[in-house]
Amino acid sequence: MRIRTACPALAKCEQFNGMWVALDGCRYDPNTRQPVEGDVVDADEDLAELCARMRETGRSSCTILLCDDDVLVESSRTWPAQPPARTADSR
Numbered sequence: 001m002r003i004r005t006a007c008p009a010l011a012k013c014e015q016f017n018g019m020w021v022a023l024d025g026c027r028y029d030p031n032t033r034q035p036v037e038g039d040v041v042d043a044d045e046d047l048a049e050l051c052a053r054m055r056e057t058g059r060s061s062c063t064i065l066l067c068d069d070d071v072l073v074e075s076s077r078t079w080p081a082q083p084p085a086r087t088a089d090s091r
Contacts, residue, residue, distance in 0.1 A: 016067040
C-alpha cells in the first residue's frame with residue numbers, strides 16, 4: 001500500500017478511521033512541525049502490530065499517526081523557530 005495524501009484528507013478518510021497509519025516521505029509544516037502530507041505505507045488498528053510490520057520491512061523512520069474522527073494531529077503548543085539561548089541561570 002502506498003497512497004500519497006494530505007493529512008487533513010487522511011483524517012476524514014473512512015478507510016483509516018480509528019487506525020494507526022504509517023506515513024513515509026512526509027512534508028511538515030514549518031511552524032507546527034506537524035505532518036501535512038505523506039505516503040501512507042501501512043495501517044492497522046493495533047499499534048504494536050503496525051510497528052512490528054514496519055520493523056520487519058526495515059521502515060524505521062516513518063511518522064505514525066492515529067486517525068480519529070476529524071482530528072489527526074492536534075497541538076496546543078507552537079514551537080519557536082529556534083530554541084531559546086541557554087544562560088547560566090537556566091541550568
